[in-house]
Amino acid sequence: MKTRKIIYADEGKILTNGEIYGRQIFLAESANEFDFYEITEDSYNAILEVQHQEP
């Protein structure tokens, strides 16, 4: 039987490891939960704004 680790962000927060983001993250077998930390939703939205620049 195999299980999968799931990590959850607190209300109003987003989890990230610097590359991927999520409120709920179902970790792959090779992934390490200690690589993840929380950022605020405002910080996440600011990151999205920077990533998206219309032509």
Place this chain on the structure above:
Amino acid sequence: MNISEKLIKIAENEQRVYDTGKAEGIEQGKQAEYDAFWNAFQVNGTRTTYTSAFANSYWSGDAYNPKYPITPTSNNGAMQIFAWNTAIEDIKVPVTIYDDVSNLFTYNYKLKRIPKLIIAPKGLTKMSGAFDYCNELEELNVEGTINIGGINLQWSTKLSKASIESVINALSTTTSGLSVTFSKTAKATAFTDDEWATLIATKPNWTINLV
């Protein structure tokens, strides 16, 4: 029926024949125009380059009506075939992709349906922003193997169960360290916890994020 009545009947029949013929002719003319344009634009189905072919808002939802599948074989940089098109609702034909498909459907606000997205055997090298802001996307059917990370469907809150299954089923079984992102709302709408656990258990090598 007297002569006057017969003459009226003849005139009515002639008008009916004329109207029917006119309608058929118009349809035939429309079809001929449609064929002429799309045969030229898609080179009778053999067009090799589609980079930015339907990008931005130059193609309205009505104008976009391809005759042939979109099958590029020559690519300069990111395909961006539909990037920043805010009018198209239905892709209508199969689309084959490979290598860099960054921004493929980015900012396609109205897009609801991608009936078939075929990943060519040579695979993908980049997919960042491919589905960013596809807020209305309901149907996405993927064929082939997804061999890279960075697929982000967090904006597609209406994505169907079958579509999410299609994406997960397409994830490579041999890669590691990669992730895919879905909308937490779409997942909750489509799956029970048990169904979800069963589905993602098929791809233990992938990290799956819900936003």
